[in-house]
Amino acid sequence: MSYNWNWSIFFEPSLDGTHTYLTTLLWGAGWTLATAFAAFAIALSLGSVVGVARTAPQAWVRALSTCFVEVLRNVPLLVQMFLWYFVLPELLPDELGTWLKQLPDAQFYTAVVCLGCYHAARMAEVVRAGLQSLPGGQRMAGQALGLNLAQTYRYVLLPMAYRIVVPAITSEFLSCTKNTSVALAIGLMELTGSARAMQENSFQIFEAFSAATTLYLALNLIIIFAMRRVERLAVVPGYGTPQKAA
Amino acid sequence: MLNGFDLQVVINALPYLFMTGMAFTLTLTAFATLAGIAFGTLLAMMRLSRHRALAYMAAGYVNLLRSLPLVLVIFWFYFLVPYLAQWAMGASRPVRVDPFWSSVITFTLFEACYFCEIIRAGIQSLPKGQLLASQALGMHGGQSMLYVVLPQALRNMLPLMLTQTIILFQDTSLVYVLSITDFLGATAKVAQRDGRLLEMYIFAALVYFVISLLASHAARRLQRRVAIIR
Amino acid sequence: MKKTLAASMLTLMFAAGGAHAQDDGTLAKIAELGAITVGHRDGAVPFSYYDDNQRPIGYAMDLCARVVDAVKLKLNKPDLKVTYMPVTGTTRIPLLANGTIDMECGTTTNNAERQQQVTFSTTNFVAGVRILSNQSNPIETMADAKGKTVVTLAGTTSVKVINVANTEQNLGLTILTAKDLAEGMLTLETNRAVALIFDDVSLAGAAATSKTPKAFVLSKQPLSVEPYGIMLRRGDDAFKALVNHTLEGLYASGEINAIYAKWFTQPIPPRGINLNFPMSSQLKNVIAHPTDDPNPDLYR
Numbered sequence: 066m067s068y069n070w071n072w073s074i075f076f077e078p079s080l081d082g083t084h085t086y087l088t089t090l091l092w093g094a095g096w097t098l099a100t101a102f103a104a105f106a107i108a109l110s111l112g113s114v115v116g117v118a119r120t121a122p123q124a125w126v127r128a129l130s131t132c133f134v135e136v137l138r139n140v141p142l143l144v145q146m147f148l149w150y151f152v153l154p155e156l157l158p159d160e161l162g163t164w165l166k167q168l169p170d171a172q173f174y175t176a177v178v179c180l181g182c183y184h185a186a187r188m189a190e191v192v193r194a195g196l197q198s199l200p201g202g203q204r205m206a207g208q209a210l211g212l213n214l215a216q217t218y219r220y221v222l223l224p225m226a227y228r229i230v231v232p233a234i235t236s237e238f239l240s241c242t243k244n245t246s247v248a249l250a251i252g253l254m255e256l257t258g259s260a261r262a263m264q265e266n267s268f269q270i271f272e273a274f275s276a277a278t279t280l281y282l283a284l285n286l287i288i289i290f291a292m293r294r295v296e297r298l299a300v301v302p303g304y305g306t307p308q309k310a311a
Numbered sequence: 312m313l314n315g316f317d318l319q320v321v322i323n324a325l326p327y328l329f330m331t332g333m334a335f336t337l338t339l340t341a342f343a344t345l346a347g348i349a350f351g352t353l354l355a356m357m358r359l360s361r362h363r364a365l366a367y368m369a370a371g372y373v374n375l376l377r378s379l380p381l382v383l384v385i386f387w388f389y390f391l392v393p394y395l396a397q398w399a400m401g402a403s404r405p406v407r408v409d410p411f412w413s414s415v416i417t418f419t420l421f422e423a424c425y426f427c428e429i430i431r432a433g434i435q436s437l438p439k440g441q442l443l444a445s446q447a448l449g450m451h452g453g454q455s456m457l458y459v460v461l462p463q464a465l466r467n468m469l470p471l472m473l474t475q476t477i478i479l480f481q482d483t484s485l486v487y488v489l490s491i492t493d494f495l496g497a498t499a500k501v502a503q504r505d506g507r508l509l510e511m512y513i514f515a516a517l518v519y520f521v522i523s524l525l526a527s528h529a530a531r532r533l534q535r536r537v538a539i540i541r
Numbered sequence: 542m543k544k545t546l547a548a549s550m551l552t553l554m555f556a557a558g559g560a561h562a563q564d565d566g567t568l569a570k571i572a573e574l575g576a577i578t579v580g581h582r583d584g585a586v587p588f589s590y591y592d593d594n595q596r597p598i599g600y601a602m603d604l605c606a607r608v609v610d611a612v613k614l615k616l617n618k619p620d621l622k623v624t625y626m627p628v629t630g631t632t633r634i635p636l637l638a639n640g641t642i643d644m645e646c647g648t649t650t651n652n653a654e655r656q657q658q659v660t661f662s663t664t665n666f667v668a669g670v671r672i673l674s675n676q677s678n679p680i681e682t683m684a685d686a687k688g689k690t691v692v693t694l695a696g697t698t699s700v701k702v703i704n705v706a707n708t709e710q711n712l713g714l715t716i717l718t719a720k721d722l723a724e725g726m727l728t729l730e731t732n733r734a735v736a737l738i739f740d741d742v743s744l745a746g747a748a749a750t751s752k753t754p755k756a757f758v759l760s761k762q763p764l765s766v767e768p769y770g771i772m773l774r775r776g777d778d779a780f781k782a783l784v785n786h787t788l789e790g791l792y793a794s795g796e797i798n799a800i801y802a803k804w805f806t807q808p809i810p811p812r813g814i815n816l817n818f819p820m821s822s823q824l825k826n827v828i829a830h831p832t833d834d835p836n837p838d839l840y841r
Contacts, residue, residue, distance in 0.1 A: 068658075069657055069658060080701050080705075082705060082708045083708060135524060136520065139519065139520045139523035140481075140523070141482070141484040141495070143484045143485055143487060143495065144515055144516050144519055145516070147499075147512050147515075148512055151508045152508060152512050152513060155508065155509050155731075163732060166731065166733050171733070172717075239378075243379070243380040245380075246380035246381075247380075247382060249382065249488070250487065257382050260386075261386060261631060261695070262695070262700075264386075264631070266700060266701065267654075268634050268654070268655065268657060268658040270634075274383065274390075278379060278383065278387075281378060281379050282375070282378055389632065390632075390635040390636070391639075393639040393640050393641055394639060404570060405641075407578060407640055489629070489631075490583065490627055490632070490720060500583075503723040503727050506730065506751075506752050508727070508731070
């Protein structure tokens with residue numbers, strides 16, 4: 066039952082013989098960030114479209130976007146990961162499916178698309194909440210100025226809505242970063258995956274997970290720090306943080 | 312490897328999927344929710360306490376676990392729980408904990424952080440005057456908590472707690488990474504054994520979807536019924 | 542906030558510090574609890590895998606059953622409770638070290654690195670790492686997979702074998718690690734990888750029990766030698782002696798031949814497939830001269 070602590074394990078070469086375990090963990094952190102950024106780019110853009118669609122005047126547009134949100138929010142992320150990775154290529158025509166499977170870094174692309182869609186559904190709710198928090202007069206004012214629907218969203222509603230929901234976007238990005246770890250189930254060597262691999266091959270369980278924990282904390286602090294600046298820039302005078310104002 | 316959608320594969324596996332897999336998932340969700348709320352309440356009380364040390368400890372714990380991915384926390388606790396149990400019970404050797412209870416402990420300790428924040432926000436959402444009024448009536452701290460603050464705060468946070476329980480229900484699928492046979496684990500086993508990925512994974516998604524959707528609709532209806540109109 | 546984070550990190554570390562527990566032996570633990578926990582794999586045909594009733598069976602399970610019998614005899618506890626717990630390549634060593642399981646009965650290679658954390662019984666099988674690929678696109682050597690994606694099992698010695706070949710021969714492989722054999726086979730079957738690289742006997746078992754046994758081909762030249770043993774906690778000589786005594790008793794009496802034949806040259810449950818994997822000269826050698834040495838060169 067004795068456990069051999071060995072903190073110098075980080076500087077020993079990993080299985081590939083050339084890099085140390087520390088390097089593989091940092092690479093893992095790199096994949097985590099790359100996946101999180103790419104997925105969040107999809108989440109922001111797709112989420113905005115769906116969020117806008119949720120407030121659109123046409124009933125069928127609203128219904129369609131509601132379906133998107135409900136499906137993606139009510140299926141566990143890991144199940145969605147398997148659907149994208151194992152099921153999707155089987156549903157496609159043979160050639161396309163095979164191409165998809167043999168793609169280098171297929172796990173990365175799958176994880177990005179899957180996480181992107183998953184967080185798009187959640188971003189859509191954030192954007193919708195932002196839009197709905199605006200007084201109805203704003204939409205009418207836009208139309209009174211002779212703007213069409215698209216222009217009203219583009220020039221009046223969205224700029225305000227985005228600035229109001231920046232804090233919610235921060236927490237969504239943090240959760241996206243954490244959720245990249247689910248991609249280890251399809252073989253992506255992100256931070257948790259590389260800590261697990263280090264544990265399996267060096268048997269230094271607690272050292273490996275401590276290092277991953279420290280790196281996640283560092284990532285979190287960096288993201289929070291960066292987003293605080295954005296939040297300060299984005300704050301709309303007179304809007305937002307009503308609790309503090311009261 | 313696929314020849315159309317074979318519903319029979321799913322039907323044959325139903326008893327195993329539900330009796331073994333879903334039973335595990337649901338009991339895990341139930342135990343972890345109850346224990347998570349209990350521990351979460353304790354954490355919230357600590358965070359709101361006047362004792363700085365207690366507040367800091369609880370805040371540190373909550374913030375630490377909330378900045379880690381659940382998958383990493385699952386690995387941590389799966390390997391750590393026997394040592395924690397040894398330490399907690401003063402045993403002379405790590406205590407054997409079976410995978411179910413290990414999962415319950417992991418999810419309790421993790422989700423408690425989220426329940427803590429819900430409870431804290433619920434308590435803080437009450438106007439200060441309520442507490443002051445109860446004190447003016449001569450109630451002491453425990454009484455005003457029990458008779459004035461908590462009854463109202465609970466009504467405010469019940470819907471959020473239900474939402475968190477639904478998230479917990481979905482999160483339990485992550486025990487798959489430890490090869491534990493929860494609903495997803497059972498589905499994956501059958502899928503791999505029979506080579507029927509398409510049917511099994513789509514079926515799993517469908518089951519999770521229906522349960523979560525029904526539960527969240529129920530939560531929304533409840534919200535309308537219990538909301539305190541101000 | 543940073544300070545409190547650091548404080549809670551320390552709390553976790555401190556808790557992990559409990560790992561320095563004193564050791565009073567597996568046999569004492571078993572006697573005290575009246576129970577023994579056997580760790581097993583869930584898809585390692587024919588070593589330890591599930592039958593139709595989700596009960597773990599196999600060659601390694603039979604050997605471990607003999608060990609359990611010996612423990613019952615030694616402790617004079619005929620009604621000793623035996624619990625089974627599935628483990629994976631990722632979890633087996635931590636779960637053994639943290640006392641969740643008392644011995645691991647599967648396909649674990651005895652090697653010097655692992656001996657830093659655990660120990661092994663007398664060798665009970667000798668496997669070799671080989672390559673399983675599709676008949677339509679056979680991979681005979683590591684070089685054949687150049688630039689492609691290959692899959693192996695997480696936490697196994699094969700990971701190292703592949704990594705070394707990848708670096709030495711500059712192959713530019715993408716290496717996936719599946720969590721168990723079933724997931725590895727799935728990755729190969731769905732063409733997510735061109736080859737599944739693992740211990741030959743397990744690959745033969747996986748291919749034979751797959752839907753299309755004839756669609757796969759196993760490479761001829763082994764890439765390494767893998768002596769298997771029952772994995773035990775380190776520094777527990779009394780328990781290890783009991784395990785070794787049991788195994789060596791089976792070797793000396795020749796009973797091992799019947800147990801071997803039952804799983805490797807006769808039809809096995811659940812589907813009555815015969816692996817036709819006669820005993821190798823290496824294993825015969827080990828049975829004649831039992832050893833728990835991790836050095837692969839001794840087994841060549």
